Amino acid sequence: MNESLGVADLLGVLAYAELSAFLQLTEDAGQFAPTLSDRAALSELAVSEFGHFQLVRDKLIELGADPDQAMAPFVEALDGWHTQTRPSGWLEALVKAYVGTGIALDFYREAARHLDPSIARLVDEVVADQERSEFAVERVRAAVAADPPAAGKLALWARRLVGEALSQGQRVAAARPELAQLLVEAVADDQAEISRLFARLTEQHGKRMAALGI
Amino acid sequence: MNESLGVADLLGVLAYAELSAFLQLTEDAGQFAPTLSDRAALSELAVSEFGHFQLVRDKLIELGADPDQAMAPFVEALDGWHTQTRPSGWLEALVKAYVGTGIALDFYREAARHLDPSIARLVDEVVADQERSEFAVERVRAAVAADPPAAGKLALWARRLVGEALSQGQRVAAARPELAQLLVEAVADDQAEISRLFARLTEQHGKRMAALGI
Numbered sequence: 109m110n111e112s113l114g115v116a117d118l119l120g121v122l123a124y125a126e127l128s129a130f131l132q133l134t135e136d137a138g139q140f141a142p143t144l145s146d147r148a149a150l151s152e153l154a155v156s157e158f159g160h161f162q163l164v165r166d167k168l169i170e171l172g173a174d175p176d177q178a179m180a181p182f183v184e185a186l187d188g189w190h191t192q193t194r195p196s197g198w199l200e201a202l203v204k205a206y207v208g209t210g211i212a213l214d215f216y217r218e219a220a221r222h223l224d225p226s227i228a229r230l231v232d233e234v235v236a237d238q239e240r241s242e243f244a245v246e247r248v249r250a251a252v253a254a255d256p257p258a259a260g261k262l263a264l265w266a267r268r269l270v271g272e273a274l275s276q277g278q279r280v281a282a283a284r285p286e287l288a289q290l291l292v293e294a295v296a297d298d299q300a301e302i303s304r305l306f307a308r309l310t311e312q313h314g315k316r317m318a319a320l321g322i
Numbered sequence: 323m324n325e326s327l328g329v330a331d332l333l334g335v336l337a338y339a340e341l342s343a344f345l346q347l348t349e350d351a352g353q354f355a356p357t358l359s360d361r362a363a364l365s366e367l368a369v370s371e372f373g374h375f376q377l378v379r380d381k382l383i384e385l386g387a388d389p390d391q392a393m394a395p396f397v398e399a400l401d402g403w404h405t406q407t408r409p410s411g412w413l414e415a416l417v418k419a420y421v422g423t424g425i426a427l428d429f430y431r432e433a434a435r436h437l438d439p440s441i442a443r444l445v446d447e448v449v450a451d452q453e454r455s456e457f458a459v460e461r462v463r464a465a466v467a468a469d470p471p472a473a474g475k476l477a478l479w480a481r482r483l484v485g486e487a488l489s490q491g492q493r494v495a496a497a498r499p500e501l502a503q504l505l506v507e508a509v510a511d512d513q514a515e516i517s518r519l520f521a522r523l524t525e526q527h528g529k530r531m532a533a534l535g536i
Contacts, residue, residue, distance in 0.1 A: 127358070130365060134348040144341070144390045144397075148379070151344060151372060158369050165362065176358045183358075 114290035115227070118219055119168050120178030121186075121280065121287065125212055126161035127179070128186045130154050136201040146198070149243050153205055156240045160233075167230055181284060185276040192272045199251055199258065200265050202244040203320065207269045209241045210316045214309055218291060249321045263322040270313060328504035329441070332433055333382050334392030335400075335494065335501065339426055340375035341393070342400045344368050350415040360412070363457050367419055374448045381444055395498060399490040406486045413465055413472065414479050416458040417534065421483045423455045424530045428523055432505060463535045477536040484527060 133154035141147035165175045195201040213235055220231040252259045281288040347368035355361035379389045409415040427449055434445040466473045495502035 124358070127362060127365070131348060131352040131361075134345060134368075135352070138345040138349070144338070144393050147345075148341060148375070148389075151341070152376075154348075155369050155372050158365060161362070162366075175362075179358050 114286040115223065116168065116171070116173045116178050117181070117284050117287040118223070118290055119164050119171070119173070119227075120175075120180075121182040122212075122216065122219075123161055123164040123168065123175060124179040124182045124186055125215075126157050126164060128183075128190060129208060129212070130158040130161060132190050133157060133201075133205055136195055136205070140195060140198040140201045142198055146247075150201070150205065153209070153240050153244070156237050157209070160237070163230055163233060167227065182280060185280045188279075189272055189276045192276075193269050199248060199262060202248050203262050203266055203322070204269055206241045206244040206248070206320065207266050207313075207316060209238075210312065211270070211273055213238060214312050218305065218308075222290060245319050249319075252321045259322045262320070263317065266317060266320070266322065328500040329437065330382065330385070330387045330392050331395070331498050331501040332437070332504055333378050333385070333387070333441075334389075334394075335396040336426075336430070336433075337375055337378040337382065337389060338393040338396045338400055339429075340371045340378060342397075342404060343422060343426070344372040344375060346404050347371060347415075347419055350409055350419070354409060354412040354415045356412055360461075364415070364419065367423070367454055367458070370451050370454045371423070374451070377444055377447060381441065396494060399494045402493075403486055403490045406490075407483050413462060413476060416462050417476050417480055417536070418483055420455050420458040420462070420534065421480050421527075421530060423452075424526065425484070425487055427452060428526050432519065432522075436504060459533050463533075466535045473536045476534070477531065480531060480534070480536065 131154075133150055137147045137150035137154060141150055168175045168178050193204060195204050216231045216234055220228045223231075248262065252262070345368075347364055351361045351364035351368060355364055382389045382392050407418060409418050430445045430448055434442045437445075462476065466476070
């Protein structure tokens, strides 16, 4: 591997995040979708996550890394996130799909700020797929419009998704300091820039909640 | 819908067969794959099934049919097949993937003999994807070479898969006589041709068992 350990870590966590999102979204589609069209729509989002997995895995191979080895350190944290955030129904599954892919996209964007151009191009390809989760937004908005009290419960659910993601993220950062360092490389000596990073993440999450109407 | 009820039925059963195969293969990949590479390989096969689902669904829409309505009569039989044939481990999952996609391909080929050219082209696209399940053949052959007594158990498993498929197929044929009629339209008055149809299906299954080394 020509690149630093941090880059293999970064691509490894992204690859396993995509692979586990694919598996989980597909399971949710089978378990919770109220109609066959809905099952197909959530499956389509899952399949686009698998396409991202393939892009990131191929990049790891191109860099001379073993994909299984690169992903292994992150299996426990990401599986843990999915175990802690099993949806209890279709709307929770849709909110999780939208919030989960949104957090992943934020992570890609922050990574792209600090990485070499070939990896930034990969990130562009993934981010361009963002509108695929729009069907989730439409369904949740319609459900909340028809049943306004549902909004409060779904907002709590979204906060729990983010809270569990932060908690697993802290475990990963503690176990893989090179990765944490890579993501804050340019900003580690600048407290104001770290504050702006958190402000960006919070702002993006707020936009997603507003889009969902919750 | 401009076409006969039989054609909507045929595309409906193929569409739901692909959608349910996608869901089941993905679940098996998550549950049984011994390595992350294996999980990715079986997921890739699942994703190609989803691509076939999209082709067939789009054909239904083009013909003016509602995909959910076209699929609905076959949900119980296909879900029943999956419930009756839950693999108990990775090798059984691989044999099921290979035998299941093989039976589906035989079904497409027989359908193509009797249908209009635009549907025959769709069938060609699906059949061209056949080599995707070859990884399953390689893994099963290697496992059987390393542990010859495993062959007998897997051969029994494959027979059970076919037996349950025939049993569900008979239920569908009884419930949807238009579909059964479409598939044997050209041959219904010719006992010798029906015998040749069964001979072709048996021969194809025999070839698959030989390829697996079981």
